[in-house]
Amino acid sequence: MTEQEVQWFDEDGKRIDGRAKDEMRETKMKADVLEEADGSAMVEVGNTRVIASVFGPQDLHPKHLIESDRAVIKMRYNMAPFSVDDRMRPGPNRRAKEIGLVAKQALTPAIELEQFPKSGIDISMEIVESDGGTRAAGITAASLALADAGIPMRGLVSATAAGVVDDTAVLDVIGKEDKEGNADIPIATINGGDEITLLQMDGDLTPDQVDECLSLARKGCADLDEMQREALHSSLKNQEQEGGEQ
């Protein structure tokens, strides 16, 4: 295994990309980046870049999916062919389907679906560049897009991952730390609080390490939640200014 050869921390305790163990990558967010969609957002976390869109609430097709007491979410997670070093064949694969499902479930508890019975909300996330953490960035972007679409929500959902390399818990793992490290735990929370709506894990950890990862990732989600609010504020400001000119 190459795992033994990688030096995960330098003398100053900095990670392979120069971050402290509890430091997130440089993160940028912008709401309202597309015209056609009812709501949209772009989230960049380091080299990972995701665009999310929301259409709806609207008529739902096919009809047999309709629920009489709430709206139904359709979720698409898609990696662009050029978003990875070795080209991704276009079209859904099993991984993309599973991520679509867990991302939908991560967002559902935050959306007031019962306000829109018999309708549908289409969410999609396009990964245009990836370096780990695409599902987390996708969920963060989708939540912003939902808010941008004006869909009533109990809160914003933000997501990030913590992992373990060299027996040390680290926040926001990049591709290499994910692939060659000990573990990766992506989580999502509502309003950066203690309601965890996405939780996956792969690796080999002690219960204490899992606990430590959860604390780190929750802290990350709380920071992302603030950034989401700032992004919404500035997009509202922009819209007001544009509205004023018309």
Next chain:
Amino acid sequence: MQINTKRIRKLSEEQERLDGRTPLEYRNITIEPEYIPTTADGSAKVTIGDTQVIVGISTDLEEPFPDMPGKGTIVTNAELAPMADREFESGPPQEDGVELARVVDRGIRESEAVDLEDLCIEKGEKVITLFIDIHILNNDGNLLDAAALAAITALKTGTLPHYDEESGEFDREAEGRPIPLTKTPVTATGRKIGDTIVFDTTKQEEEAQDARLTVSITEDNNIVAMQKGGTEPYSQEETMETVEKVRDKTEEFRQLIEDAVGE
């Protein structure tokens, strides 16, 4: 949307448009080369008005086609992502997406813009395949011109990864070389609304159009690909009128590309 169709057609009789442009006038065009700097071998984002397109280039090593043993291959693919348009569906490319990819591909292929022989590593055994992936983010019309512009910009600024003889694989850490380009084909589309030829249509205008003609032209003014779409016929005169106008437009595009690429 169709509420505007009548008005668009009426206005075009007077050479006027809903947004106040003249028939030949484009919306604001932006070109961002190397938009996907880490994972793509070449890329560009192009916006024309509210239309947004990303093209990313990937490379792979494959066996050549038996009839072209000494030449690399180009594969062009388009994804009309559902986020781009309420009408776009998830799933394999529908006929519109396939046509878009093929028209962009034809301009590049027929002009022999990419030196395919330079993509051959071992005759009959191993060649480089260039994947040109078109990703539509937002559709407000004129996807053809936007996608073609992004594709040629991505090719011009892209690199082929270093081929490592020993391992027989790409070494993506080592420095690559530019994609071998011999020409710069540029593509523009004229649309017929009534008797007027209009360029850079919005989505609403495309709903009102009768037919379109896409033309790809190289810097030596040769026409390398054409595609007519829509159900109304074109006369020979209208065809040549479009070709003439495309020639002027492509000169402007070429300047925009050079400005963006910094040549």
